[in-house]
Amino acid sequence: MNIHEYQAKGLLAEFGIPVPRGSMALSADEAVAAARELGGSVWVVKAQIHAGGRGKAGGVRICRSINEVEAAASDLIGATLVTRQTGKAGKQVHKVYVEEGLKIQKELYLSLLVDRETESVAFVVSPSGGMDIEQVAAQTPEKILSVAVDRDTGVDDKTAATMASFLSLQDTGSFSVVAKNLYRLFVEKDATLLELNPLVVTPNGLVALDAKFAVDDSALYRQVDIAAMRDIDEEDPRETEAAQSGLNYIALDGNIGCMVNGAGLAMATMDIIQLKGEKPANFLDVGGGVTIEAVREAFKLLFTDDHVKAVLVNIFGGIVRCDIIANGLIEAVKTYPMRVPVVMRLVGTNEEEGRKLIHDAGLDVRWADDLDQAATLAAEAIK
Numbered sequence: 069m070n071i072h073e074y075q076a077k078g079l080l081a082e083f084g085i086p087v088p089r090g091s092m093a094l095s096a097d098e099a100v101a102a103a104r105e106l107g108g109s110v111w112v113v114k115a116q117i118h119a120g121g122r123g124k125a126g127g128v129r130i131c132r133s134i135n136e137v138e139a140a141a142s143d144l145i146g147a148t149l150v151t152r153q154t155g156k157a158g159k160q161v162h163k164v165y166v167e168e169g170l171k172i173q174k175e176l177y178l179s180l181l182v183d184r185e186t187e188s189v190a191f192v193v194s195p196s197g198g199m200d201i202e203q204v205a206a207q208t209p210e211k212i213l214s215v216a217v218d219r220d221t222g223v224d225d226k227t228a229a230t231m232a233s234f235l236s237l238q239d240t241g242s243f244s245v246v247a248k249n250l251y252r253l254f255v256e257k258d259a260t261l262l263e264l265n266p267l268v269v270t271p272n273g274l275v276a277l278d279a280k281f282a283v284d285d286s287a288l289y290r291q292v293d294i295a296a297m298r299d300i301d302e303e304d305p306r307e308t309e310a311a312q313s314g315l316n317y318i319a320l321d322g323n324i325g326c327m328v329n330g331a332g333l334a335m336a337t338m339d340i341i342q343l344k345g346e347k348p349a350n351f352l353d354v355g356g357g358v359t360i361e362a363v364r365e366a367f368k369l370l371f372t373d374d375h376v377k378a379v380l381v382n383i384f385g386g387i388v389r390c391d392i393i394a395n396g397l398i399e400a401v402k403t404y405p406m407r408v409p410v411v412m413r414l415v416g417t418n419e420e421e422g423r424k425l426i427h428d429a430g431l432d433v434r435w436a437d438d439l440d441q442a443a444t445l446a447a448e449a450i451k
């Protein structure tokens with residue numbers, strides 16, 4: 069789960085990492101009040117969406133008067149921002165963050181992530197911050213340093229000094245404090261990513277000017293404060309709806325809607341769709357103890373998705389009973405018509421009963437005996 073920049077900065081402050089003073093605003097009036105409260109003569113109004121690349125898309129406005137703050141906030145709130153990370157549809161802005169403007173001497177890149185290769189948390193740092201780090205990695209990889217942190221010792225002064233020197237920072241001591249606090253935050257808050265792009269050098273020292281924080285979903289049960297930061301507006305409504313029905317659903321950008329039981333089988337199903345030259349519209353694992361109601365919900369997600377041009381049902385019934393899947397489909401089509409071809413591979417527990425239910429309901433599905441045939445039929449149905 070991701071949180072907003074202003075929320076991530078709250079966490080940074082809590083762990084002693086310097087951030088600009090700022091305040092979140094839901095309207096232009098609130099933004100003006102926030103700017104007055106902050107004082108000074110330069111403010112930065114930043115769109116709060118769960119996507120980066122806002123700067124280049126006009127989502128970060130430097131303002132030199134209260135009038136400019138008001139104009140920037142009313143311009144941004146309610147607008148749809150299209151950045152290189154949002155996709156074509158963009159993201160609607162509901163909130164802005166109003167910060168004091170800072171004198172920036174240098175923009176650095178710093179992130180922490182879980183490095184599976186070394187099985188540790190790693191820092192990635194670069195003196196070329198503020199811009200597209202992917203571009204730096206592709207064009208000037210020598211400008212990026214990656215350092216794995218020893219799990220037993222944590223960030224020691226030597227590691228910190230290596231990074232500080234790579235970043236050409238004179239004040240190794242204060243960088244070391246920042247690095248240690250970032251690591252502590254990362255570990256204590258069960259982060260999967262913490263990215264400061266940029267971390268800036270100012271006349272008053274290092275400041276985290278931008279912050280992205282992602283928490284491990286599996287740790288949300290114990291990160292109650294972070295779980296409460298969830299912003300439903302930022303999440304795919306289909307994924308939210310699916311989660312409420314206990315379905316594991318992830319929207320993808322292909323055209324074959326999938327319904328499968330078991331994560332492994334769902335992955336295999338997506339692979340074989342690709343082998344047939346098509347792309348899955350989603351990952352969907354209905355799980356083992358699925359109910360008719362949840363199956364109905366799953367079909368609803370597929371039938372109401374405009375991207376879905378064919379549906380592939382791949383059920384290998386063990387704990388899942390085929391009659392439950394059949395009844396879920398029968399319930400779904402009462403409200404959501406079967407507007408695309410449906411290919412079914414339905415085997416295992418209560419297979420015959422399931423097939424009979426669908427036949428008796430007069431539903432026109434295309435039957436497949438195995439996964440390969442099912443994928444072939446689904447790919448053909450699209451053409």
Ligand code: GDP
Pocket residue numbers: 088112114119120121122123124128130167168169170171172175198199265266277278279
């Ligand atoms: P992103 O484009 O979504 O990653 O948004 P950032 O928060 O990284 O902002 C983009 C750029 O705006 C930064 O790299 C800075 O150059 C600039 N910026 C952001 N905040 C300030 C500020 O307080 N003062 C100044 N002068 N520039 C800022």
Ligand code: MN
Pocket residue numbers: 120121198265266278
């Ligand atoms: Mn940034």
